[in-house]
Amino acid sequence: MRTKIALLSLILSAVAHGADIELGKSVISATGFETAQKDTVKNVSVVTAQEIEEKNYQSVTDVLKDIPSVNVIGDSSSPKIDMRGQGKDNADSNVQILIDGVTINTIDSSHGSTPLNTVAVENIERIEVIPGGGAILYGSGTRGGIINIITKTGAGYQGGSIGAEYTSYGTKKGNVSYGTTLGKLGVSVDYLDERYRGFRDEDESDNKNFQTTLNYDLAEDKKLTFKYLRFEEKGTYPTSLTRKQINEDREQSGYDSGILPSEKEIKKNEFSLKYEQKINDKIDFNILTSYHDMNMVTHEYKDMNQVMDMDDTRIAVKPKMRVKYRENDELIFGYDYVKAKLDRKSIGSMKISPTKTSYIKADSNLTKETNSLFVLNKNNFGKLEFTQGLRYEYAEYDLHRKYNNLLPLDETVSEDNFALELVTNYLYSDTGNIYARIERGFTSPKPTDLYDKVNNQYTLNNLKSEKYLTYEIGARDYIYDSLVGITGFYTTTEDEIYKDTQGLNFKFKNIGKTERYGVELSAEQYFDKLTLREGYSYIKTKIKETAPGESNTKGKEIGNVPNHKLSLSLDYKLNDKVSLSSTTVYSAKYYLNNSNTGGKQNSYTVTNVTINYYPMPTLKLYTGINNIFNEKYYDSVSMKGNEYMFDPAAERNFVFGFKYNF
Structure with missing residues (x-):
């Protein structure tokens, strides 16, 4: 509690004494087209390449851990990224x-989590974090929010860099x-080789990351961008520990x-091709494949002694257009086609008892194909803006x-599902706005959710x-030259999906009803040599109704959701050669x-500090x-039967490195 009070005091004192706010950041996740952050309705968090470099983050997970609206559950090998209280099972x-x-x-979260750290932080231009919603533009599975990692394009750039890093664990x-x-062609190539060694024994891997980007200006208002990413990882990982261990x-x-x-x-290949055209002053078009x-x-x-070979593929085609009409009104509409396929083979054995062994040979071939149409319209009437959005999605499964x-x-x-969004935004001054939003969204099942296993059948x-319904109200403005954003939300969900596992048997069921509500607060200030950023997130969850025959969770909180999270970031430039950065994050207790x-x-508070030294403009140590x-x-605590199982997080450790630009 003393930690929370101290951090809140720092936030309030900083809010009262900031100066010279910079709002040059832009986002594309809010509308699908690049938009100045100050012109977006939602309170979006943007982490730029400059901020990533100043703090010397080692992975995408490390970046997200410092954002108050994001809860990272689990160890570095398979972290789950949660927002707005989805919990470990549904994140x-x-x-x-x-x-x-x-x-x-x-499309299969039962055997691992989203491969988040396949992008090298050195290749990231910015990370956009939008808490809560986004069903109109992005469809199924956005109740918690959206995280969009934008990589560098290389366009307009001439030169390169080399760098190296070493940690006290041996990475x-x-x-x-x-x-x-x-000429009109921008080319960039990035390669990273990492021999990762973690805090715990057997937590090690050899990783290789390659990315190339071709950015070609077809004409003054036409651009073609091709990106290819290749990631390879081979390693071992530890298991959870008992209290005795x-x-x-x-x-x-x-x-x-x-x-x-x-x-x-892991071997991952990812290709994307994006065509962008500004047809005229009023019409923009792009298509992403x-x-x-x-x-x-x-x-x-x-x-168990088991080998699992899983292949996850996805093809997507997403055209969309923005049309500006009248003076400040605009219409965005588009079509999404996505075909996701999972091929998984497992073979092995499991010891059921000292005298009995279960042998496993399983094959899965699962496909989810979706077709979606969406439209988002915004009208301006003086200081009032009204936005209406609609999406229809049809999904077909082969199991x-x-x-x-x-x-x-x-x-x-x-x-088939539909999403609906209504937003009212009041621009009461040149710098401030207050908005209210209602979103009706959905999460369609994954293919692995649509069947049960009972007695090996x-x-x-x-x-x-x-199906969820979110009510949200937010505001953003300067208060004594400090940029402050605050958002309150309330979400109810009908038929939330959960997995009931008993030994080797499992069933997927719909919880009757859940609710989530909370507040998100952010502030930032830019002094002469000092930059401060503060954030606080409060989330409360409750299971309101349960499925027939299920009553042990009614009235309970959703597990793995801390009610409070606070973050304080400080960047100080001592002189032209030396700068200091620190981040302190507090996370409250939560049910397992x-x-x-x-x-x-248990609750915890973690502080990281980094020092940058520039002996010359092109060299950073x-x-x-x-x-x-x-x-x-x-990183996480779970229960196995009646026994606690722990994944201990890293203790104090050091990192050393350099970067040379040429």
Whole structure:
């Protein structure tokens, strides 16, 4: 509590004494077209390449951990990104994560999470975070919000950089980038090689990341951008620890003597081609096509001896147009086609009892194909803006599942949904606005949600799409030269999807009704040599109604959702050669599961500090201390039967590196 009070006091004092706010940031996630941040209705968080470099973040996960509206659950190998209280089980389905506008969420979240850290932070232009909503532009699964990672294009750039980094756990990273402009063609190439070594034993991997971008100006108002990303990872990862193991050694892998660590190998290719044209002063058009393929092979050794080979592919075509009419009115409309496919093969064995072993041979071939139409209209009447949005989405599923020699599942089903949004925005001054928003959105099931497994038999269930209704009010303005944003929201969801697992059996069900509400506060100030950023998020959740026959969670909070999160960031430029950055994040306690049994995950406060030294304009040397006060906390805590299982987070550690521009 003292930590919360201290951080809130710093926020309030900074709000009262800031100066010279800069609002040069722009976003594209709010409308699908590049828009100045000050002209967006929602309170969007934007982390720029400059901020990423000043703080020397090591991964996308590290960036998101510092944002108050984002809750990162789990360790670095498979983090789940949550916003607005979706919880550990539903975060992957209700927070859309995009790279350059291309969704990267997998269609199977039961065997891992969205591969977030496949983008090197050195290649990121900015990260846009929009808490809550976005169903009109992005369709299913945006109840929690949207995170769009925008990579660098290389257009208009001549030169390159080399860099290297070393951490106290033994991670070694080297990267090189080069960009040039040849007439109308901009080219950039980036390569990163990382030998990652984590805090715990067996937490290690070898990663390679390659990205190239071609940006071609076809004419003054026509542009073509091609991007290719290749990511490879091969490594081992630790398992959760019992309380006894935690007391013995927090750094151990959790594997007993003679048991090999679990292995994982990922190969990912992602292509995108975007055509943009400004037809005239009133009409803009773009079309984004993309292809994504990720192959992941895992070998589990502890609880089972199993090899799983999973291939996740996605093809998307997304044209859209913006038409400006009258003086300040505009209409945005478009069409989305997405075909996602999962091929997964598993073979292995599991020890059921000292005398009984279950053998596994399973094949899955699952497809989800969606077609969507959307329209977003904005009208201006003096200081009042009115926005109306509508989306229709039709999804068709092909489900093919085999398990050992039992009767296979072979079904085709379909779902159709619609989303609706109404916004009123009052521009009461040149710098301030207040808005109210209502959104009716949906989350259609993933293919893996549509069947149950009971006694080794797969049967089609009658799972419904989730349907949510969000009420939101927000404001943004200068207060004593400090930019302040505040948002309050209330969301109710009908038929929320959850998985009921009992041993080797599982069923997917719809919870009757849930609610989430909270407040998000942000502020930032730019002094002569000092930049301050503050944020606070409060979230409360409740399961209002349960499915027939299910009553143990009624009235309970959704697990893995901290009620409070605070962040304070400080960047100070001592002189032309030395700068200092620090970030402190506080996360409150939370329940471990939806039944609110087994206690809570403890609260924690983590402070990271980094120092940058520029001996010459083209060379940066840096060092940092992560978790400077050596807080002992956990990336996640879970229950296995009646026993706590812990994933300990990294203790105090150091990083050293350099970057040379040429």
